[in-house]
Every structure is written in structure tokens, then in C-alpha cells.
Amino acid sequence: MDRSFVVIKEIGDCGIIYANGYLNGLGAERLEEECEQLLREGIKKIVVNFKKTELINSIGISVLIGIIEKVRSAGGHLGFCNLEKVHAETFEMLGFTKYVPIFPSEEEALISMEKRPPYRGRASRKEGSDG
Amino acid sequence: MDRDDLSKKRLLFNLAALIDLGEEITSDKDFKGVIKSSLYLIMGTLSASRGAILEYEGGRLQFLASKGLEGEERAIDLLPEELTFLRSHNQPFLFESSSLFLEGRQKWEALLPVLVAPMIVKKEFIGLITIGKRFTGEAYTQEDMDILSVMAKHIGTGIYNHNLLLSLSQKVEENRRLYTELQLVYYDTIQALAAAIDAKDDYTKGHSRRVARYCVALAEELGLSREEIEAIRIAGFLHDVGKIAIDRSIINKPSKPTKEERMELNQHPLISYEILSKVRFPWKEIPLSVRYHHERVDGKGYPDRLTGDKIPLLAKIMAVADAFDAMTTDRPYRKRLSIDEVFREFEREMGKQFDPRVAEVLLRRLKKELAGEVKERRLLMDEGMEEGPSLRRLYLRRIN
Numbered sequence: 001m002d003r004s005f006v007v008i009k010e011i012g013d014c015g016i017i018y019a020n021g022y023l024n025g026l027g028a029e030r031l032e033e034e035c036e037q038l039l040r041e042g043i044k045k046i047v048v049n050f051k052k053t054e055l056i057n058s059i060g061i062s063v064l065i066g067i068i069e070k071v072r073s074a075g076g077h078l079g080f081c082n083l084e085k086v087h088a089e090t091f092e093m094l095g096f097t098k099y100v101p102i103f104p105s106e107e108e109a110l111i112s113m114e115k116r117p118p119y120r121g122r123a124s125r126k127e128g129s130d131g
Numbered sequence: 132m133d134r135d136d137l138s139k140k141r142l143l144f145n146l147a148a149l150i151d152l153g154e155e156i157t158s159d160k161d162f163k164g165v166i167k168s169s170l171y172l173i174m175g176t177l178s179a180s181r182g183a184i185l186e187y188e189g190g191r192l193q194f195l196a197s198k199g200l201e202g203e204e205r206a207i208d209l210l211p212e213e214l215t216f217l218r219s220h221n222q223p224f225l226f227e228s229s230s231l232f233l234e235g236r237q238k239w240e241a242l243l244p245v246l247v248a249p250m251i252v253k254k255e256f257i258g259l260i261t262i263g264k265r266f267t268g269e270a271y272t273q274e275d276m277d278i279l280s281v282m283a284k285h286i287g288t289g290i291y292n293h294n295l296l297l298s299l300s301q302k303v304e305e306n307r308r309l310y311t312e313l314q315l316v317y318y319d320t321i322q323a324l325a326a327a328i329d330a331k332d333d334y335t336k337g338h339s340r341r342v343a344r345y346c347v348a349l350a351e352e353l354g355l356s357r358e359e360i361e362a363i364r365i366a367g368f369l370h371d372v373g374k375i376a377i378d379r380s381i382i383n384k385p386s387k388p389t390k391e392e393r394m395e396l397n398q399h400p401l402i403s404y405e406i407l408s409k410v411r412f413p414w415k416e417i418p419l420s421v422r423y424h425h426e427r428v429d430g431k432g433y434p435d436r437l438t439g440d441k442i443p444l445l446a447k448i449m450a451v452a453d454a455f456d457a458m459t460t461d462r463p464y465r466k467r468l469s470i471d472e473v474f475r476e477f478e479r480e481m482g483k484q485f486d487p488r489v490a491e492v493l494l495r496r497l498k499k500e501l502a503g504e505v506k507e508r509r510l511l512m513d514e515g516m517e518e519g520p521s522l523r524r525l526y527l528r529r530i531n
């Protein structure tokens with residue numbers, strides 16, 4: 001049974017992906033597909049909102065790693081927001097936080113994407129994909 | 132989070148992945164989907180950005196699933212010496228350190244493997260799992276290799292089983308045996324994790340294993356169904372998983388806990404429930420029976436102060452099994468009880484702490500085992516079977 005449902009919104013030059021439901025099955029792949037689609041459309045700033053995420057297991061993690069890699073190699077910028085504590089801790093444990101900035105709210109993520117010079121994580125420098 | 136928190140978190144994360152994988156492989160979902168999910172589970176667990184599962188057939192490796200490849204999936208022809216090499220490795224190894232691939236490594240380019248795990252079932256080479264670099268660039272650890280090893284065994288057995296089912300000429304009997312083996316792998320995994328939980332607690336080594344064993348013995352005596360017995364076995368193994376979130380110094384304190392510490396300790400059934408309710412078990416009763424394993428039939432237990440009629444039977448069984456283990460093992464601040472004291476304690480607490488029917492079944496079984504009237508001792512374990520105290524040695528000596 002698939003209980004993930006992805007919603008996409010575009011604000012300015014930024015795409016927001018809502019990772020709703022359960023990121024614990026192959027259904028979570030839609031996240032990655034939507035992200036690819038946004039990148040293809042030339043939208044290089046992507047925020048993933050976890051406000052309505054119920055559960056993330058290793059399958060979900062592998063999909064999120066896929067997203068990080070795709071945005072990285074497209075030279076884009078990625079941010080996560082509205083993470084529950086348990087998920088934030090998982091991301092910290094896995095080292096995500098060193099590569100993706102985490103914002104308490106969508107507004108803050110958008111402000112950062114818009115105003116600040118684009119995020120330059122260690123990863124994107126290492127891959128040389130950040131310009 | 133400090134390092135201890137991180138390692139607990141990591142343990143729980145791996146635990147959930149292993150349980151998910153066990154369920155995935157034994158599910159009746161379509162084969163392609165199962166293999167793909169399995170690959171994603173491994174990659175998520177190891178934080179890998181590239182990986183593949185390949186099946187060996189007619190001299191070449193065919194793709195069953197892949198993610199994050201550099202280029203497209205193209206079958207890989209194996210040289211005879213490569214095949215010999217892979218056949219003789221039933222543990223994951225580092226691709227770089229295997230000189231074998233120095234020639235003709237071009238064919239591995241799309242995979243860019245860092246770790247390679249051959250899948251071998253019944254001495255038959257089933258295929259390979261390849262894992263690319265970690266997305267953070269950090270090196271893989273021995274723990275990662277261990278997890279990959281268990282997961283590769285699961286998946287290899289799953290593929291082998293699937294292929295057997297495909298060839299209709301195979302005997303039904305063989306399939307049934309393999310299914311049983313697959314279940315054993317699943318239990319092995321859960322047992323390994325239970326041991327990891329117990330390892331956090333210096334004074335109760337082997338506690339989860341023993342409680343699982345006692346639970347099964349009681350459930351059998353009570354005539355529960357096979358399904359319920361499987362459920363309580365798993366629940367027994369994992370009932371104290373919540374202790375992982377409690378400060379080690381409290382758990383291992385060599386004296387009676389203070390009121391505050393007691394309150395924190397009493398959180399563990401709730402934490403266990405929180406953790407286990409997020410895992411998709413084939414048995415739905417597991418999380419709740421774990422939550423209620425410290426309830427008392429007189430309503431004075433925790434965390435929900437349920438009374439007898441509200442407590443599920445599996446939780447009542449677990450309460451008796453848990454208490455029996457507590458009574459029969461030494462604790463830092465008191466010695467284990469004598470067998471007479473155990474009897475007295477259960478008799479006194481019938482209808483108070485314990486469900487009378489379950490407590491009675493325990494005492495009945497205990498009497499039978501003491502009198503040597505059973506084929507296999509479950510409560511008074513045979514020597515050398517388990518780590519931890521051998522109750523048989525401790526108590527039977529008294530009788531004989």
C-alpha cells in the first residue's frame with residue numbers, strides 16, 4: 001500500500017516539494033521524479049517541505065540522497081524545512097545537515113533561497129558543480 | 132546529540148531497516164518491486180548514492196535493480212576466474228582491494244562499486260550487490276559491512292526462492308523448507324538486534340532472548356495459535372527496545388533507582404511502543420503488547436494503569452515472562468530468588484500483578500520441568516544453550 005503523496009508548488013524561481021505521508025516505499029520515488037522534472041524545467045532552487053511527513057525509513061532516505069545528488073550535479077540549491085525533531089535527528093546522524101541547510105519554516109527557506117547568495121555547501125564545491 | 136545518542140539512533144535506524152527488509156522479502160508483492168525496495172533499503176541504510184542488484188545467469192550478471200548509475204544498465208560478462216573469485220566470497224569485500232577486477236574494469240564503470248557483496252545460497256552463486264560511494268564521501272565501516280552481509284543473505288535467499296517458485300518442476304516440499312529458512316534468517320536478524328539492545332544493559336545480558344523464550348513457552352501452554360506465538364516471540368525479543376533511549380547510567384546503576392530515575396525508567400514501554408508502532412510487522416499485536424508489558428491486572432501498573440480486562444493477553448504473558456526473568460537473575464542490588472520464593476511470589480501476586488491464568492500456567496510448567504516431565508526445558512534452560520545464567524544448573528541441583 002502506498003501512502004505517500006507528493007505536492008509541488010512553484011514560488012518565483014523556487015520549487016517546493018511537499019513530501020507528504022509515508023516515505024517508506026517505492027512510492028517515495030515520486031519525490032525524486034518531481035525534483036528531476038523541476039530541474040529539467042530550469043528550476044534550480046528546490047525546497048523540500050516535511051511538514052506532513054509521517055515516517056521516513058531507509059527507502060525514503062535513499063530517495064532523499066538521490067535528490068541531493070541530482071540537485072548537486074545540476075548545480076542547484078536545495079533546502080529542507082519543517083522537519084520534526086525525530087527526522088531532524090536522523091538527518092543529523094546521516095550527515096545530511098552538512099550538505100543541506102535546514103530551515104524551521106518554508107518562509108525562512110524561501111527568504112534564504114531568494115536573498116542570500118546561493119547556498120554553497122562543501123559537497124557542491126567538492127563536486128565542482130556549483131560554478 | 133552526543134556520541135552515545137548517535138550510536139543509539141544508528142542502531143535503531145539499522146534495526147528498522149533490517150526489519151523492513153525481512154518483511155519486504157517475505158511479502159507476496161511482485162518480485163521486481165521487492166528487489167528494488169530491498170536495494171533502496173540497503174542504500175538508505177548505508178547512505179550510498181549508487182547501487183545495484185545483479186543476478187548471475189548463463190555466464191553474465193543481469194540487472195535486477197539499480198539506482199544512481201553512471202550511464203545505463205548493461206549486463207556484465209564474467210571471466211571464469213572472476214566467477215571463481217566471487218563464488219569463494221560469501222562476505223562483502225572492498226572492490227578496490229580485489230585485484231581481480233584490475234583487468235577489464237571498464238565493464239564495472241557504470242556501477243563504480245566500493246563494496247561488493249556476492250549472494251551465495253546453498254553454495255550456489257546467485258548474484259551480486261554492488262554499493263557505490265557514500266554520499267558524504269566517508270569510508271564504510273565494519274558495521275556497514277556487517278549490515279550489508281545480513282541484507283545480502285536475505286536478498287540472496289529471496290531471489291533463490293523466487294527462482295525456485297518460478298520453475299514449477301520443483302517440489303513443493305523444497306519451497307516450504309526454503310520459506311522456513313527465510314523465516315529463520317528473519318529471526319536471526321531480530322535476535323542479533325535483541326542482543327544489541329541487551330548489550331546496553333550490563334546487568335541483564337540475554338534478558339530479551341530469555342523473555343522471548345519464556346513467552347513462547349507460556350503461549351504454547353495456553354494453546355495460542357501459531358500466528359500469536361510468532362508475534363509474542365518477536366515482541367519478547369524487542370519489548371525493552373525503549374530502554375535504548377534511557378540514560379545508560381540509570382539503567383546500569385548498581386543501587387535502587389531514585390523516584391525520578393524510576394519515573395524515567397518507567398517511560399520505556401511507551402518508548403518501545405513509539406518505536407515499534409513505526410515498524411510494519413506482519414503481526415499487528417506487537418506494538419500494543421509491548422506497551423502494556425508492565426501493566427498489572429489490579430490497575431497499579433504503568434504506563435496506562437489498565438486493569439485486567441483491558442490488558443491484551445499477549446501483554447499479560449509478557450509481564451509474567453519478564454517478571455520471571457527478573458526474579459531468576461541476579462540484579463545489582465539483590466540476589467536472584469530461590470525457587471520457593473519464585474513460587475511464593477507468583478502465588479501472592481496472582482490477581483494483583485499477574486493474570487491468575489497466566490501465572491498458573493507458568494507455575495504448572497515450572498513444576499513439570501522441575502519434575503523432569505517435559506521433553507524440552509523452556510523455563511529452566513539446558514546448559515550451554517544461552518548466554519546468561521543456566522537456570523537448569525541453578526535450580527535443578529536443588530531438586531536432585
Ligand SMILES: [Fe+2]
Nearest residue numbers: 370371424453
Ligand atoms: Fe520492560
